[in-house]
Amino acid sequence: MSNKNFGFGTQIRKSPYFESTVKWGATGFSVYNHMYIPRDFGSPEQNFWNLIEKAILCDVAVERQVEITGRDAYKFTQLLTPRDLSKLAVGQCKYVLITNNEGGILNDPVLLRLAENHFWLSLADSDVLLWAQGVAVNSGLDVQIKEPDVSPLQLQGPTSGEIMIKLFGDDIKDLKYYWLKEYNLDGIPLIVSRTGWSSELGYEIYLRDGTKGNELYEKIMEAGKEYDLKPGHTSSIRRIEGGMLSYHADADINTNPFELGFDRLVNLDNDNNFIGKEALKKIKDKGIIRKQVGLEIDCKPLSGPNTTFWELKKNNMNIGKVTSAVYSPRLKKNIALAMVSVEQSKIGNEFQVTTNEGTFDCIVVEKPFYDPKKKIVSS
């Protein structure tokens, strides 16, 4: 692959870090939010060990931001999510769901509050920019909604803290889990948050000047040299171990928050006005009919993630589907997230899954599969 000629045209954007990621060994790219994302630096298993033992730097510029500003920015942002934002301080982040009028999930971004009326939604893969602009049309609220020139990196893993101190000084130690801070690194404007998609200690570094992507990437790789920092990509193994959601795989517009066990992200008992409130009240009252569960699959180690939804059957009846499956080399088990009928969702329940290799037994287990109290990431 010649990096200058990579791609089918200009229809899919390249990240500001594109040249650096190719230089550091990226050989395969996927597409996310209309932009290429590096997804292959060799062995996914080695990438996993790099992440959990030392640290990896991941180009996640595809996490595009929706910026909401204006006099009514707070009120409008609250309108977009069932989570109560009344205690979200300036400088704080929250994991939120964006729901439509039927309570279906449109995205699961991290929300950052940069100022009283200045918010970013750091997106999973869907055009929430269009959703938010559409909602604003007849809302009567005074807001501006745009995609700013912001491109995140994820620095994740146990040595990420030391690398951050080397880059930003001791002061970064005070940054708590799900808080953010503004920095300027040798003239490169940044926001840094203690968030990520790995369930490991980690940071997201939001570049605010797309012309400086490769410069920033190289600077971080250089600072990380003595801490065994490796170029990498978000780890499907680690995020499934952590029970973290991949939008379009584990949830889509037809999934509601309660099916995912995300009751804590839906606050119905206050005066907040948000889209989907009536629908979600009804769903809650009526009860869900499907539920996300963790599974262990009894077969030889899977060679990679499932690339189709695998059917689940009990007594030859379809009872659901595996949404994300992978072999965890640490747990030495095939683990999966699945959406099953609620009657089949109890821990210990057994049924059958049909993969590309055949039909195998599986059993419902607790999730997250590793570090269920999330001690690693929040300490």
Add this chain to the structure above:
Amino acid sequence: MSNKNFGFGTQIRKSPYFESTVKWGATGFSVYNHMYIPRDFGSPEQNFWNLIEKAILCDVAVERQVEITGRDAYKFTQLLTPRDLSKLAVGQCKYVLITNNEGGILNDPVLLRLAENHFWLSLADSDVLLWAQGVAVNSGLDVQIKEPDVSPLQLQGPTSGEIMIKLFGDDIKDLKYYWLKEYNLDGIPLIVSRTGWSSELGYEIYLRDGTKGNELYEKIMEAGKEYDLKPGHTSSIRRIEGGMLSYHADADINTNPFELGFDRLVNLDNDNNFIGKEALKKIKDKGIIRKQVGLEIDCKPLSGPNTTFWELKKNNMNIGKVTSAVYSPRLKKNIALAMVSVEQSKIGNEFQVTTNEGTFDCIVVEKPFYDPKKKIVSS
């Protein structure tokens, strides 16, 4: 590539035609509307000749549909586009722009009217489903908006008419340019329209049952055997020759219709209420500052489409960018669509373009580059 294991997970969908396209030689895929699209069946130049001399079958299931129904469906659909829909008959299609409140283009779908209050927007690459649902929230209109189980194919090229007669009978001859008809092909439910993305005679065949994708694909390939039908993909060469738009490449949320010369798609002189009307009036009154032009580039044949936006300079001043460029083996010229400052947009104007290979002269020419009166496609 093993087709069963293709992909990085379930986050990107496979088309209902996926297995067939791999069987018929697809070796490279891009991503569009969260779904894989085959973009490589060997030489793009051969694919171009196949298209203009005989016919090709293209999997464009990625053209997802936004279905609008309900008592106020017509009124709501008119709200989404600056084009006047008052003369759009049931059974007719129109090429439309979807604009936001600032007059920026969000998509350029084909609109199909299936019934009085039943519309499909056959999308380019952006989540207009979210836009439309967002607009509906506070609209006070009685509409349902969803993505139905519909997956189009494009059958395009001079022999496509004969293939269609073989499949659907003589009655298909009556289908006029930009009209649609409902069919059932041996139990496969379809809508057929005389539209496409090739500027050649062609049809779009909208499958309404995703379980029957491979069956339909094979049926069409079989019928096309005697007419030299080849598996293929939409041709960048032909669509650039035809001056057709690729969203995200030639236009984006910051592009307005007048910059593209799409005045005929913006009807400001009536009582229609649509999003962006005030903004577009202002832009029209004030005049545009950029304009899309056709260019010929004076260098050796380009080896493929540009994968970055190429800078245009005159007297060392930046005056715009090439958005889509390709070598046309028929015209024996490098042709391009570009967005330039309006002062530089006159036919015959010359300036410089910097490609991956160096800096070359280019000249503004008429577009479309081939068949400017669109006689081929509409006859």
